Amino acid sequence: MIKYIFSIILCAGLFTTTYGQEIANAQIEDKVKTETFTVYGNCGMCKKTIEKSLKNAIGVSEASWDKESGEMKVTFEAKSISLDEIKQMIADVGYDSETHRAKEEVYNMLPACCQYQRPE
Template sequence: MKKVILSVALLAIIGMASCKSEPKKETTTQTEETTKQEVAVMEGTFGVRGNCGMCKNTIETAANGVDGVSQAEWDKLRKKIKVAYDASKTDIDAIHKAIAASGYDTDKVMGDESAYENLPGCCKYDHEMEMSIKGEVKETEDMH
């Protein structure tokens, strides 16, 4: 019995040694490299009228709803929005139009009147209010 076990162990060791001495077969897998198109990310800043946090939410939601817009941040105090977008999918005019469709005036496009009428009372801004305010701006108590 010892001879059988010893013989099996010897054969296993010889088999392993012979496997190690064989040159390894290299397998090549062909990987397909996909070239990503460079995305032309543009940034823009323009004026948008509004009053409060609800305005901020609606304005940013309208801008972000445009296909290609990756970021939109409305500054309540300065009455302006900063947007980042993919120029191959949209342009700044489309963003102006989307915000105006939600009821808010921009530097280029007047807000849709029926959408403006449906805004909450705190969001009914003065159509003559200054936009894209530069310099230091202080928040007053009557601002929401």
């Protein structure tokens, strides 16, 4: 009888662990995000600079900027990098977003053709 009860407990324990693991895995997958936001810029050269700024960013698997719409699309792992950090990396190479502004001196170092109209 004791053996019987023990095996039931063991089974329940095993089930809970497997189930818990599955939930954990699903949560990790959930954390691969794709976010879209505006980055101000002008031309194809801006595109290169903006996209290159995230090339070596750990956790970023895809980054593309559209020069017509100014739309930046980034796919990243939320456990490795935050949207905030991503926007900061873009600002660090001279490009503004709605929430992160590039430093004046970095902006001024952009080639003349890339000196886009900055948002207020």
